[in-house]
Amino acid sequence: MPYRRLPNTDSSRLKALITALEKGKELPPFKLAFSQRSLQMIQSFLPSFEQTLILKKQAYRKQVQNNKEYHKTLKKIRLYISHFIQVVNLAIIRGEIPPSTRKFYNLEETDKNLPRLQTESQVIRIGQNLIEGEAKRITKGLAPITNPTIAVVKVRYEQFLDAYNFQKTLQKRNHLTLEKLADMRKKADRIILQVWNDVEETYKDLPEELRRNKAVDYGLIYVFRKNELDNINLFETGKKEIG
Helix, strand or coil: CCEECCCCCHHHHHHHHHHHHHHHHHCCHHHCCCCHHHHHHHHHHHHHHHHHHHHHHHHHHHHHHHHHHHHHHHHHHHHHHHHHHHHHHHHHHCCCCCHHHHHHHCCCCCCCCCCCCCCHHHHHHHHHHHHHHHHHHHHCCCCCCCCCCHHHHHHHHHHHHHHHHHHHHHHHHHHHHHHHHHHHHHHHHHHHHHHHHHHHHHCCCCCHHHHHHHHHCCCCCEECCHHHHHHHHHHHHHHHHHC
16 A cells, blocks of 8 residues: 655745645535645745745845855955965075064074964954055055055955855855745645645545546655565556457
8 A cells, every 4th residue: 555755855845835735626625535724734834934935035046156156255365365475485495584474473593384274263263364464564664565466366355255155145145035934844745734634534435446536636645665666566457458
């Protein structure tokens, strides 16, 4: 005997609710196989569920679309930060500025390596240190670093910060939508379960196949087990051979 399978995806939940709503519009209350209370719950819940599904898709699509541009901006600022520090290191090697210059940028005086720029937080911290440190050097009357200048680095840094904050906003919006949708799924499942239980209760005294066909008309889904499918296939094959 096939078993009933409740919806387990957003699209299947939506389809089940829409099917039930259409039956509610199509049939008068005394012919409807589920309660008016369930119908009212569907009518109240379905529009907000559909809207939330749309918002989820839009939020996800916007985040994915923005992600490409965001990573371009991130790659660019990493490049400018690295180049600026390399220029400082090369000037130190040539003897044009002392090794203590690194301390302006919150770098170790003897550290000739480039700092790690793997995470956004590292980029934000080191970029800010360069901007503030170079400003201190200039106020002391020291010659500014060039090619790139800190002004150019600052422009790229601010572009990155704007992109970073916008990406975080998109991620937060997507997360909130997913949280809301998780709660709505639970409510959708409760409504669908109630409707399907009502339908099966209404047709419980009918012969099995007729009962199942009536329920399927309301959107219920029945799944045959593998051995049942094998038996059906054998039966159909036998019918063809006899015919």
